[in-house]
Amino acid sequence: MSSTTRKGSIHEQLRPAWTPVNIAIMVVAFIIGAWPIGVFMIAYMIWGQAWGLDFSQWGKTDGVSSAGEKMKSAFDKAFDGKASSSRTGNSAFDEWRDAELRRIEEERQKLEAAKREFQAYMEEMQKARDKEEFERFKARWDNNATGGDAPSGQ
Numbered sequence: 001m002s003s004t005t006r007k008g009s010i011h012e013q014l015r016p017a018w019t020p021v022n023i024a025i026m027v028v029a030f031i032i033g034a035w036p037i038g039v040f041m042i043a044y045m046i047w048g049q050a051w052g053l054d055f056s057q058w059g060k061t062d063g064v065s066s067a068g069e070k071m072k073s074a075f076d077k078a079f080d081g082k083a084s085s086s087r088t089g090n091s092a093f094d095e096w097r098d099a100e101l102r103r104i105e106e107e108r109q110k111l112e113a114a115k116r117e118f119q120a121y122m123e124e125m126q127k128a129r130d131k132e133e134f135e136r137f138k139a140r141w142d143n144n145a146t147g148g149d150a151p152s153g154q
Contacts, residue, residue, distance in 0.1 A: 014055040016048025 014021060022045050029038035044053060087094055 016044055016051075016053055016055075018045050 012019075022041055026038045026041035026045075029035065029041060044055075048054065088097075
């Protein structure tokens, strides 16, 4: 058995629970004045599992980006009230709420698609304006280079 899979290993001690390593991190954070880290460790030890956070898995099969996504998802759930524990117990209401949330998400996705299309349209319009201005400049330049008069009023 390797040291990273032992029951008392550092990785195992970093699970969301009141373990000696987590408590030590919390205490040291408060002592050195990094109280936000201490408060985070308390929250992690209490609600880490419900949030889906588990630092004992950090650096194993999933990469740092996956850990970051899990952390963002966990905080979104915790602060948006969308955690699975937010079921009301009334199945009809829960089904209606879930359907409404799906409908709203579909609308949000439609709006995002419309935004992307509009941004692409605006980029095309800007390119067209740039091309028109350049052609006007080029015509004036060519006219000046051949010795003709520059167009007036432009």
